[in-house]
Amino acid sequence: MAVEITRIDTLVVGAGQAGVAMSEHLTKLGVPHLVLERERIAERWRTMRWDSLVANGPAWHDRFPGLEFDIDDDAFPDKEKVAAYFEAYARRFNAPIRTGVEVKKVRRNANRPGFTVETSEGVIEANRVVAATGPFQRPVIPAIAPQDEHLLQIHSADYRNPQQLPAGAVLVVGAGSSGTQIADELMQAGRQVYLSVGAHDRPPRSYRNRDFCWWLGVLGEWDQETPKAGREHVTIAVSGAGGGKTIDFRRLAHQGMTLVGLTRSFENGVVQFAGDLVDNVRRGDENYLALLDAADAYVKRNGLDLPEEPEARIIPADPACMSEPLRELDLVAAGVTSIIWATGFATDFSWLEADTFDANGKPQHQRGVSREPGIYFLGLPWLSRRGSSFIWGVWHDAKHVADHIATQRKYTAYRDAEQRHVDAPITRLQGVK
Numbered sequence: 001m002a003v004e005i006t007r008i009d010t011l012v013v014g015a016g017q018a019g020v021a022m023s024e025h026l027t028k029l030g031v032p033h034l035v036l037e038r039e040r041i042a043e044r045w046r047t048m049r050w051d052s053l054v055a056n057g058p059a060w061h062d063r064f065p066g067l068e069f070d071i072d073d074d075a076f077p078d079k080e081k082v083a084a085y086f087e088a089y090a091r092r093f094n095a096p097i098r099t100g101v102e103v104k105k106v107r108r109n110a111n112r113p114g115f116t117v118e119t120s121e122g123v124i125e126a127n128r129v130v131a132a133t134g135p136f137q138r139p140v141i142p143a144i145a146p147q148d149e150h151l152l153q154i155h156s157a158d159y160r161n162p163q164q165l166p167a168g169a170v171l172v173v174g175a176g177s178s179g180t181q182i183a184d185e186l187m188q189a190g191r192q193v194y195l196s197v198g199a200h201d202r203p204p205r206s207y208r209n210r211d212f213c214w215w216l217g218v219l220g221e222w223d224q225e226t227p228k229a230g231r232e233h234v235t236i237a238v239s240g241a242g243g244g245k246t247i248d249f250r251r252l253a254h255q256g257m258t259l260v261g262l263t264r265s266f267e268n269g270v271v272q273f274a275g276d277l278v279d280n281v282r283r284g285d286e287n288y289l290a291l292l293d294a295a296d297a298y299v300k301r302n303g304l305d306l307p308e309e310p311e312a313r314i315i316p317a318d319p320a321c322m323s324e325p326l327r328e329l330d331l332v333a334a335g336v337t338s339i340i341w342a343t344g345f346a347t348d349f350s351w352l353e354a355d356t357f358d359a360n361g362k363p364q365h366q367r368g369v370s371r372e373p374g375i376y377f378l379g380l381p382w383l384s385r386r387g388s389s390f391i392w393g394v395w396h397d398a399k400h401v402a403d404h405i406a407t408q409r410k411y412t413a414y415r416d417a418e419q420r421h422v423d424a425p426i427t428r429l430q431g432v433k
Contacts, residue, residue, distance in 0.1 A: 008034045010405055011117055011126035013103045013351075015041045015095075018132035018379030020086050021064065021395045023095040025402030031409065035132075036119060038102035041090060042083040044136050048157045052185060053079045054240045055391075056177055061213040062391045064089060074211070076240030107353045108372070113412075115374065127374065127412075128405055129352075131363075134379040135389070137348040141341045146266035151331070156182060156342040162189035168337030169193065171271070171329075173263045175200055176235030179342030180247050184239075187257050194329065194336065196263045197249060197277055201236045202284035203291050205246040208299065208306040212238065213390075215295050222387035235344075237284065246288075246312075249281050253319035260326050270330050277325045278318075285315060347380070368401045373408075376401050 012022050015037030026033045040046065055062050060073035067089050069077050077085070090097055105118040106129055117124040139155035146153075152166055156178045162185065169192035172183040183195045203212040216222050227234075237247040253259050261277035292312060299306050329336070349363065356364050356372040364371045367384040377383065378401055379394055387393035415423060 005123045005125055006034075007125045008032060009126070009409070010034075010128045010130065011036065011115075011124060012130045012132050013106075014132040014134065014379070015090070015097045015099065016044055016132070016134050016379065017042065017086055017391050018134055018394050018398065019097070019130075020090050020095060021398035022130055022132050022378055022402065023090065023097065024064075024066070024093055024395075025399050026405065027093050027095070029402055029406040031402065031405055033096060034124070035095060035097040036101045036103055037097060037099045038120070040099055041097060042086040044134065045079045045083040045086075048136060049079045050156070050159050050182060050185075051161045052241065053181075055079075055082055056238055056240050057213045057390060058211050058240070058244070061211065064391065064395045067092065076244055103351055105351055105353065108374075113374075128376065128408075129374065130376040130378055130401065130405075131349065131352060132378040133347075133349075135347060135381055136345045138346045139341075140344050140346050142343055144263065144265050145339070145341065146269075146271075148266075148269070148331075151336070152338040154338075154340060156340055157345070159340055162186050162191060165191075165338045169335045170338045170340060171263075171331070171336050172196065172340045172342060174198070174235070174342030174344070175237060175249070176342065176344075177238055179340070180237050180249075180252075181239050181241050182340055182342060183257060184241070184252060187252070187255065192256075192258070192335065194258045194260055194334070195249075195252070196260050196273065197280050198262045199234045199280055200284050200287075201231075201234055202247060202249075202288045203236070203238055204288060204312060205238065205240075205244045207292060207295055207312055208309050210295075210306065211244070212291070215291060215298075216386075218298060219291075219294050222385060222390075222393070224386040225382075225384065227382060227386075248316065249284070250316040250319055250322070253321050254316060258326070259319070259321045260329070269332055270328050272328050273326060275325065275327060278322050281322060289313065368397055369404050376405070 010026060010031055010033040012019050012033060012035040015035050019035050023035050054076040058074050059069040059071050059077055063069060069085060071077055102120040103117060107116050109116055114125055114127040115129050117126055139157040141155055159182055170186050171194045172179050173196045175195055175197040183193050187193045205212060239245060239247055249259055259277055260273045262274040264272040264274050354372045354375045356370040356375055358364055363377050365377050368377050370376055378398055381389040383397050388397055
């Protein structure tokens with residue numbers, strides 16, 4: 001029995017924010033394409049987020065240019081609104097998205113152009129493939145996680161709400177946006193929470209009547225093309241929860257949370273912490289104050305009428321957990337029954353057989369254009385700049401990739417004089433009735 005093969009110019013894998021943006025730009029350029037999504041549009045926003053999650057950027061900032069959210073510009077849309085937004089956006093230009101189709105393997109064709117793509121619903125031949133699966137593909141729990149059947153251990157991707165956890169204290173490992181918001185929610189629900197704090201950036205949620213997203217924009221921070229040396233793996237502690245507020249680890253501790261340093265190891269029910277808590281928090285303070293300094297200088301330089309905010313520079317006193325930081329914790333004695341690993345994600349391109357990965361499996365590309373012709377990446381952090389990981393940044397990265405695809409199509413379609421001469425009679429005959 002013959003296998004039915006679908007042929008398309010460009011195949012986009014993934015229908016999250018990256019895939020929808022890619023489809024819009026390809027549509028505008030007239031590039032025939034198909035978007036495959038193994039679940040639903042924007043599925044990661046629906047099922048790999050906790051119940052109370054909201055976007056980290058305000059509605060005026062974290063959106064595509066062609067559609068606004070149906071909420072106040074300065075509000076932070078919840079995860080369901082974000083997912084619905086991308087569905088609505090895709091409908092605006094009738095995006096050719098097929099949901100419920102999983103891409104299993106992509107292989108370059110031998111001795112002919114393009115790629116053969118194996119999917120859960122048949123084979124596709126594509127001239128180009130855009131990997132728009134994003135960075136949140138495989139939750140990472142480090143190897144130090146204890147083998148203890150008496151502890152509930154879940155990744156932040158699987159956390160939903162406090163009621164999901166058994167009674168008792170909770171250790172949250174990781175103090176980026178996810179870990180800090182989850183830890184705060186658990187503390188507000190009456191749990192004793194231990195938060196393991198590593199290196200981080202800590203911008204103000206807003207300053208002098210402007211959101212930090214605005215400040216990073218006017219200060220040129222979003223346009224940084226590479227992370228600063230030594231800051232490649234530093235997380236950012238910022239939140240839109242509760243209408244948006246600046247994360248302050250000292251204040252969280254004064255409210256009852258216990259801060260600890262980087263989680264090092266587990267042995268016989270005892271967890272060991274590094275002695276870096278104070279340094280990590282104070283470096284976060286330095287990052288925070290540096291942005292305030294840059295903002296004040298910008299206001300003065302440009303003569304802006306923005307209200308001063310001296311109270312933003314007030315740093316609370318060190319809480320007891322910083323004055324005498326814990327270096328170890330007996331989990332049973334402390335009543336800890338759950339560990340939430342807010343330790344990030346890894347990419348998974350096992351389905352993509354292409355000569356475009358380094359020895360560690362990291363995609364090699366320039367602004368999303370792979371070193372292997374015909375393969376593209378979209379939705380990865382720092383794809384072209386710091387803003388690439390934000391919704392609006394994905395949209396602009398997609399435009400660059402789509403323009404590259406359109407240009408390559410023009411080269412491919414070129415015919416020299418001899419070819420045009422040979423093709424001409426065929427063209428004339430095709431017009432004969």
